Amino acid sequence: MLNLNRSFKIKNFNSIRILVRNYSNNNNNKNNNIINNNDYIDNIGNIDNNRIKKLIEYKTKEQRINENKFSNKIKNDKKDKGMVPKKFNNSHIMERDPEHRSLSLKQYFEVLANLGEVDKMLKVAIRMPERRSLYTYEKLIYACAKSSQFKKSWSIYNDMKKDNIKPSIFIFGNLVNVCNTATGVDANKIEERVNKIIEEIEKGGSTISTNFFNILMKTMINIGKSGQAISMVEKMKESGIKVDIVTYSTLLKAMSEQYLADNNLNKKKLLREFKPDKNTMEMDELRAEGNKQIDRYMTIVKMVKTSQIAPDRYFINTILSACGQTSNPAGVFRVWDTLQEMKLTQHLNPDTKTYDILITTCNNIDDFDRSLAIFEELYSKNIRPDIHLINNMFRTVLRIVSCKKFSRKKHLDHEEIIKRILDYMSAYKLQPNETTFSVLISIYSKAKEYPKVYELFTEMKQFNIKPDITHYSSIINSFSRKPAICLEIFKVLVSQKVVLTPDFTANLQKILSNNNGDVEEFSRLLRIHESYAYGYTFGKKE
Numbered sequence: 001m002l003n004l005n006r007s008f009k010i011k012n013f014n015s016i017r018i019l020v021r022n023y024s025n026n027n028n029n030k031n032n033n034i035i036n037n038n039d040y041i042d043n044i045g046n047i048d049n050n051r052i053k054k055l056i057e058y059k060t061k062e063q064r065i066n067e068n069k070f071s072n073k074i075k076n077d078k079k080d081k082g083m084v085p086k087k088f089n090n091s092h093i094m095e096r097d098p099e100h101r102s103l104s105l106k107q108y109f110e111v112l113a114n115l116g117e118v119d120k121m122l123k124v125a126i127r128m129p130e131r132r133s134l135y136t137y138e139k140l141i142y143a144c145a146k147s148s149q150f151k152k153s154w155s156i157y158n159d160m161k162k163d164n165i166k167p168s169i170f171i172f173g174n175l176v177n178v179c180n181t182a183t184g185v186d187a188n189k190i191e192e193r194v195n196k197i198i199e200e201i202e203k204g205g206s207t208i209s210t211n212f213f214n215i216l217m218k219t220m221i222n223i224g225k226s227g228q229a230i231s232m233v234e235k236m237k238e239s240g241i242k243v244d245i246v247t248y249s250t251l252l253k254a255m256s257e258q259y260l261a262d263n264n265l266n267k268k269k270l271l272r273e274f275k276p277d278k279n280t281m282e283m284d285e286l287r288a289e290g291n292k293q294i295d296r297y298m299t300i301v302k303m304v305k306t307s308q309i310a311p312d313r314y315f316i317n318t319i320l321s322a323c324g325q326t327s328n329p330a331g332v333f334r335v336w337d338t339l340q341e342m343k344l345t346q347h348l349n350p351d352t353k354t355y356d357i358l359i360t361t362c363n364n365i366d367d368f369d370r371s372l373a374i375f376e377e378l379y380s381k382n383i384r385p386d387i388h389l390i391n392n393m394f395r396t397v398l399r400i401v402s403c404k405k406f407s408r409k410k411h412l413d414h415e416e417i418i419k420r421i422l423d424y425m426s427a428y429k430l431q432p433n434e435t436t437f438s439v440l441i442s443i444y445s446k447a448k449e450y451p452k453v454y455e456l457f458t459e460m461k462q463f464n465i466k467p468d469i470t471h472y473s474s475i476i477n478s479f480s481r482k483p484a485i486c487l488e489i490f491k492v493l494v495s496q497k498v499v500l501t502p503d504f505t506a507n508l509q510k511i512l513s514n515n516n517g518d519v520e521e522f523s524r525l526l527r528i529h530e531s532y533a534y535g536y537t538f539g540k541k542e
Helices: 013-024 049-057 061-080 105-115 118-125 134-146 150-162 169-181 187-204 210-222 226-238 245-262 264-273 281-306 313-324 331-341 352-365 368-381 387-402 414-427 434-446 450-462 469-478 483-495 502-514 519-541
Strands: none
Touching (some): 210 226, 313 352, 352 368, 352 387, 368 387, 368 414, 387 434, 414 434, 434 450, 450 469, 469 502, 483 502
């Protein structure tokens, strides 16, 4: 047996086999060219291992060339079939938020659309196979509506036209919705854009949907064209387009805005002078006018019932809010009772917004008893409040402590009412905001409980709320009969360089003038405050 060192790599096993065969026949073949007996000893075990190693590892030049050709051919075949592994660049995935990194491109694209992230969507679209499709453009313009990108939406629409993609009514609806949500854009430019969109629809022959008209109506309301919004309902019916509950809700909103616009000059005066106790001829005329407008709103309710369209909460809240802004706000409760009698609310429970409207109405007409009854209903039904509703409940307390008639408030303990509201807040873990503190400061200032006013200012720091001019206005108004105290408060404002508003300055000046206050001292302090403001502005310019 051969006992060779197996540590080397065998590259040509055939050479060994030939060597062994030829050695076994060496006695019969004297002329063997591979192994000669004259050159080698008789015992094969004495063959030099190094020579055998060289023989095994030997390769001809031709063999090496053929092997290289074969290896290159395999690599080329794999490359042609796309089998060559590519380096994966996932830097664009790592740029996403952690919770979005596992999403596909399309899923991530839709998430960005809902967030209104148009710029990020454009980057993702480059990697998408369907980057130049109707789907992509619909999502992009939808995102523009979400983020109120007025100019960019039209630019994307023009890119879609360059790609020869026919726009859908969904595209046009979102283009109108961009106009509806646009902020800081001139109303004339918005109206011009809307007209362009309608022209594009007419060119393309797209079928207009109910949703498109609803968005168009809202846009007209936002740019002060409520009359046009009202007329669109009849155009929809004439065109055979179905009118839904959103259409009627928007119609109510348009009618309310038109009513307010027609009475704009008298609106503030109306809110100041309207008192439910008054029975003058002027107030009777105002109530009658308000009832006429409420009757117009109820006509829409009858149309909804006749059309057998089920109202939703938004419709109910819209009509209640519209009635509350008439010259007879107490009509809200008449309408609320009528809606219940018509069984239009039997499948709808009042929500936070509904109660908010009812309490606001009670505050406007100083109906404390009804307001407190609504409080009890909120507590018993465990209605989840928001901070706006809570603030309106505190405003009811402010109305109570501000009431001049002692007989109306003597049986009402404002401390107990506040405690129950705070417990209500705590049950749902609601945190107060700036308005909450402003109303509470006004309450305790009116009640002349000044230590609690100080406590509130201290407590504001715990919630990281910095007192602003609204909080100081509440205190000033509570001391409207004591000009000296008002002036002392103003000195604090000047020393702390609190930003003043024109309304605050005018109100304080009026209080001092009407109550023989030191107007000259007020003017001096005001000049000091203005010098602070000028120095700050000048310093920034420098």
